[in-house]
Amino acid sequence: xxxxxxxxxxxxxxxxxxxxxxxxxxxxxxxxxxxxxxxxxxxxxxxxxxxxxxxxxxxxxxxxxxxxxxxxxxxxxxxxxxxxxxxxxxxxxxxxxxxxxxxxxxxxxxxxxxxxxxxxxxxxxxxxxxxxxxxxxxxxxxxxxxxxxxxxxxxxxxxxxxxxxxxxxxxxxxxxxxxxxxxxxxxxxxxxxxxxxxxxxxxxxxxxxxxxxxxxxxxxxxxxxxxxxxxxxxxxxxxxxxxxxxxxxxxxxxxxxxx
Amino acid sequence: xxxxxxxxxxxxxxxxxxxxxxxxxxxxxxxxxxxxxxxxxxxxxxxxxxxxxxxxxxxxxxxxxxxxxxxxxxxxxxxxxxxxxxxxxxxxxxxxxxxxxxxxxxxxxxxxxxxxxxxxxxxxxxxxxxxxxxxxxxxxxxxxxxxxxxxxxxxxxxxxxxxxxxxxxxxxxxxxxxxxxxxxxxxxxxxxxxxxxxxxxxxxxxxxxxxxxxxxxxxxxxxxxxxxxxxxxxxxxxxxxxxxxxxxxxxxxxxxxxxxxxxxxxxxxxxxxxxxxxxxxxxxxxxxxxxxxxxxxxxxxxxxxxxxxxxxxxxxxxxxxxxxxxxxx
Amino acid sequence: xxxxxxxxxxxxxxxxxxxxxxxxxxxxxxxxxxxxxxxxxxxxxxxxxxxxxxxxxxxxxxxxxxxxxxxxxxxxxxxxxxxxxxxxxxxxxxxxxxxxxxxxxxxxxxxxxxxxxxxxxxxxxxxxxxxxxxxxxxxxxxxxxxxxxxxxxxxxxxxxxxxxxxxxxxxxxxxxxxxxxxxxxxxxxxxxxxxxxxxxxxxxxxxxxxxxxxxxxxxxxxxxxxxxxxxxxxxxxxxxxxxxxxxxxxxxxxxxxxxxxxxxxxxxxxxxxxxxxxxxxxxxxxxxxxxxxxxxxxxxxxxxxxxxxxxxxxxxxxxxxxxxxxxxxxxxxxxxxxx
Numbered sequence: 001x002x003x004x005x006x007x008x009x010x011x012x013x014x015x016x017x018x019x020x021x022x023x024x025x026x027x028x029x030x031x032x033x034x035x036x037x038x039x040x041x042x043x044x045x046x047x048x049x050x051x052x053x054x055x056x057x058x059x060x061x062x063x064x065x066x067x068x069x070x071x072x073x074x075x076x077x078x079x080x081x082x083x084x085x086x087x088x089x090x091x092x093x094x095x096x097x098x099x100x101x102x103x104x105x106x107x108x109x110x111x112x113x114x115x116x117x118x119x120x121x122x123x124x125x126x127x128x129x130x131x132x133x134x135x136x137x138x139x140x141x142x143x144x145x146x147x148x149x150x151x152x153x154x155x156x157x158x159x160x161x162x163x164x165x166x167x168x169x170x171x172x173x174x175x176x177x178x179x180x181x182x183x184x185x186x187x188x189x190x191x192x193x194x195x196x197x198x199x200x201x202x203x204x205x206x207x208x209x210x211x212x213x214x215x216x217x218x219x220x221x222x223x224x225x226x227x228x229x230x231x232x233x234x235x236x237x238x239x240x241x242x243x244x245x246x247x248x249x250x251x252x253x254x255x256x257x258x259x
Numbered sequence: 260x261x262x263x264x265x266x267x268x269x270x271x272x273x274x275x276x277x278x279x280x281x282x283x284x285x286x287x288x289x290x291x292x293x294x295x296x297x298x299x300x301x302x303x304x305x306x307x308x309x310x311x312x313x314x315x316x317x318x319x320x321x322x323x324x325x326x327x328x329x330x331x332x333x334x335x336x337x338x339x340x341x342x343x344x345x346x347x348x349x350x351x352x353x354x355x356x357x358x359x360x361x362x363x364x365x366x367x368x369x370x371x372x373x374x375x376x377x378x379x380x381x382x383x384x385x386x387x388x389x390x391x392x393x394x395x396x397x398x399x400x401x402x403x404x405x406x407x408x409x410x411x412x413x414x415x416x417x418x419x420x421x422x423x424x425x426x427x428x429x430x431x432x433x434x435x436x437x438x439x440x441x442x443x444x445x446x447x448x449x450x451x452x453x454x455x456x457x458x459x460x461x462x463x464x465x466x467x468x469x470x471x472x473x474x475x476x477x478x479x480x481x482x483x484x485x486x487x488x489x490x491x492x493x494x495x496x497x498x499x500x501x502x503x504x505x506x507x508x509x510x511x512x513x514x515x516x517x518x519x520x521x522x523x524x525x526x527x528x529x530x531x532x533x534x535x536x537x538x539x540x541x542x543x544x545x546x547x548x549x550x551x552x553x554x555x556x557x558x559x560x561x562x563x564x565x566x567x568x569x570x571x572x573x574x575x576x577x578x579x580x581x582x583x584x585x586x587x588x
Numbered sequence: 589x590x591x592x593x594x595x596x597x598x599x600x601x602x603x604x605x606x607x608x609x610x611x612x613x614x615x616x617x618x619x620x621x622x623x624x625x626x627x628x629x630x631x632x633x634x635x636x637x638x639x640x641x642x643x644x645x646x647x648x649x650x651x652x653x654x655x656x657x658x659x660x661x662x663x664x665x666x667x668x669x670x671x672x673x674x675x676x677x678x679x680x681x682x683x684x685x686x687x688x689x690x691x692x693x694x695x696x697x698x699x700x701x702x703x704x705x706x707x708x709x710x711x712x713x714x715x716x717x718x719x720x721x722x723x724x725x726x727x728x729x730x731x732x733x734x735x736x737x738x739x740x741x742x743x744x745x746x747x748x749x750x751x752x753x754x755x756x757x758x759x760x761x762x763x764x765x766x767x768x769x770x771x772x773x774x775x776x777x778x779x780x781x782x783x784x785x786x787x788x789x790x791x792x793x794x795x796x797x798x799x800x801x802x803x804x805x806x807x808x809x810x811x812x813x814x815x816x817x818x819x820x821x822x823x824x825x826x827x828x829x830x831x832x833x834x835x836x837x838x839x840x841x842x843x844x845x846x847x848x849x850x851x852x853x854x855x856x857x858x859x860x861x862x863x864x865x866x867x868x869x870x871x872x873x874x875x876x877x878x879x880x881x882x883x884x885x886x887x888x889x890x891x892x893x894x895x896x897x898x899x900x901x902x903x904x905x906x907x908x909x910x911x912x913x914x915x916x917x918x919x920x921x922x923x924x925x926x927x
Contacts, residue, residue, distance in 0.1 A: 055473070057472070057473065076472075076475070076477070077472060077473050077474070077475050078475035078476075078477070081474075081475045082475075087473060089470075089473060093467075093469070093470040093473040093474065094467070094470060095462070095463045095466040095467040095470050095471065095533070096466060096467065096533070097462060097465075097466035097467075097533035097534055098459070098462055098463060098466060102459050102462070102463075105459075106459065106460075106463055106470075106471065106474045106476065107460075107463075107471070107474035107475045107476045108474075108475075109456040109459055111456055117451065117455050117457070118455060118456040118457070119450075119454050119455050119456075120454055120455060120456055120459065122454065
């Protein structure tokens with residue numbers, strides 16, 4: 001692959017072993033700018049492990065991660081975030097005890113002070129929060145000071161995605177974003193993913209729901225027992241075929257497109 | 260009917276603020292004590308009552324920060340005794356100036372906090388076990404070092420004496436320097452927790468450490484810094500106390516760890532992290548101190564004293580918990 | 589070590605408790621010998637002993653530390669006995685380490701000591717050692733802190749129950765309290781042996797006279813005890829007719845408490861332990877009427893005298909009580925010692 005067409009993120013030969021257990025056995029995954037990739041597979045296939053490594057929460061036993069063609073080593077989520085990779089976990093990574101505003105800016109609170117104590121710029125936090133709430137369409141009864149406990153599951157996902165959008169992440173990683181959500185809320189989340197693509201962002205998301213995957217994904221990657229068994233573009237995706245691959249009834253490699 | 264409804268709404272509104280519960284308890288218990296013993300609200304009693312507040316209060320402030328971050332520190336009482344003991348042992352036996360010895364005392368305390376923090380975060384032992392062990396280590400070290408004997412703390416630098424234990428008398432009320440330190444620290448920590456970036460990280464660390472780490476917050480560093488700060492506060496409070504009492508005793512501060520946790524929790528800080536209020540702790544400190552004072556004033560039998568204090572603390576905690584549950588639903 | 593009462597100036601009661609050196613004296617050593625043997629008569633005996641014991645070696649073992657003022661004074665007493673009697677006295681400090689003290693005791697037996705003087709580091713801690721010494725024909729005298737169950741030959745030191753009697757009797761004899769009056773007994777650690785024994789002595793005087801009293805838990809925490817005592821006196825300054833400080837820390841708190849609550853020196857009579865400088869100063873200033881001193885130098889000197897008598901063939905089955913009340917008239921002598 002030449003330098004000019006370097007993918008946004010490239011994971012090469014990722015191996016993760018926990019003692020004698022091999023969770024990932026040499027997985028390659030590439031995401032192009034503006035591309036939405038869905039990560040599919042049965043429970044224990046290694047999807048979550050791969051996502052954790054991509055988000056900096058876990059480190060591979062061996063293998064390489066390249067961002068825009070440059071090899072990178074993530075020591076923590078902080079490193080990944082700094083390189084534009086935002087991860088939104090299953091239960092949305094929000095702190096329930098904090099308000100919406102404090103959650104949105106968690107870890108990157110704006111501050112104008114130069115002294116040893118960084119006082120938060122609360123005016124800016126409140127303004128941006130109200131704007132974002134309007135943008136994601138849940139501003140009706142919510143303010144920047146509403147605690148997360150008062151929000152529904154969909155609203156929480158919306159806040160988490162809004163946060164990734166605001167901080168202009170190049171790659172938004174979502175772990176089961178539609179789990180436990182109602183129909184309305186699910187549509188909201190899928191809409192945000194599409195909007196992210198329109199804004200030029202890339203997206204990797206894990207799901208168990210094939211229909212959600214088909215609604216937004218440009219490409220489907222299937223993991224099975226820690227190995228990549230299929231990498232299928234939108235045009236070649238059918239529900240039956242992917243289900244057969246997930247269950248191991250069909251060999252995905254034969255039809256895998258180039259990575 | 261509507262009048263009752265309005266009243267109920269007002270009561271609900273008031274009780275929804277965390278700090279209002281301990282405040283109501285404080286007003287109610289003070290009124291009770293005053294009715295039984297009018298001396299309770301006399302200027303002399305109030306100034307005596309407030310004289311002893313900084314010792315426990317300063318530690319309770321630090322404990323509030325730790326509890327908010329989801330950990331606590333049982334070694335504070337031991338550090339409270341150890342740091343001034345070390346400081347004045349150096350002054351009395353080695354003969355170096357108090358200013359320098361104080362720095363040594365603070366540094367030793369902060370090292371203890373650092374070890375606590377490292378063991379909790381990097382080795383991954385619960386803060387209960389780490390600080391329980393550290394309490395025994397530090398208490399034992401203090402006793403061994405001093406062979407059980409206190410160190411004289413009188414006759415130090417007059418400026419430092421004034422800074423630590425000076426008094427200002429306004430009419431019948433005497434205000435101690437320690438109280439001013441307590442107020443200053445309370446104001447600073449209140450704003451730190453509510454308005455500063457670090458405060459947000461403390462709340463997030465205790466509320467949902469996993470999420471905080473996912474947002475790139477170094478929760479280990481937050482926890483370690485708080486442990487170091489806690490030990491520093493305990494040593495500072497110990498220095499004030501030892502200087503005020505005239506001797507640094509190796510057994511000083513016994514039981515302070517639990518008393519300060521009680522103060523923070525009565526004030527509305529959660530034992531499980533994520534929720535903390537400095538204003539509540541200030542009220543909790545005054546509440547428990549006034550309960551101890553009031554119990555003696557109304558004249559319970561001398562040996563049953565702790566029993567009554569315990570009962571009132573249990574009642575206060577229960578009211579707090581019940582109203583909390585009511586607010587949540 | 590009398591649970592810490594035994595200190596000159598600087599030792600608090602509960603320190604010792606916390607250090608694990610608590611001694612539960614099964615029964616107070618010298619309840620059967622209320623009349624203290626005076627130092628003068630014992631010293632006279634010492635002169636007669638000299639000829640018979642010259643050149644012998646005695647061991648003097650303390651659980652304390654050589655850096656503490658109390659023990660500095662006590663060990664000087666032992667040195668004086670060595671000089672006066674012409675005997676050799678080997679002194680050692682265990683710094684609170686019971687094992688070290690047991691080891692020192694056993695070495696003394698092995699070295700063929702003419703007699704061993706020791707403190708009790710804890711109830712029963714030296715039972716085996718005392719038995720072994722007796723088997724080897726070596727007399728053993730306890731000083732400062734007693735453990736009668738060990739089978740020691742004699743005890744030199746303060747008598748806790750006797751102290752209680754002394755305080756109560758002082759208040760009664762000087763007509764400071766009368767039937768129906770209330771006497772307040774603050775203490776650092778209620779329930780500990782010293783409080784129980786002292787209260788027993790107080791009760792033996794007050795109960796028949798109809799004088800009421802109450803033990804108050806001031807707590808062993810220095811700042812806390814001061815604050816608790818202040819609180820109590822704020823509410824009860826009219827009710828309390830006299831105060832007996834059952835420990836050194838509470839007695840030394842009295843002056844500060846009175847100043848805070850606005851009680852003039854002498855307005856409420858106070859007696860109690862007086863081994864601290866703060867208390868001696870309170871006596872001089874009139875806040876404390878009389879306080880008990882426990883003669884650290886004699887706790888060094890007298891055990892050697894008793895042992896010398898024993899090794900010369902005398903019987904020594906009696907205890908020596910080294911305590912006396914001092915008041916404003918003679919406080920200067922004690923203040924001079926507490927420099």
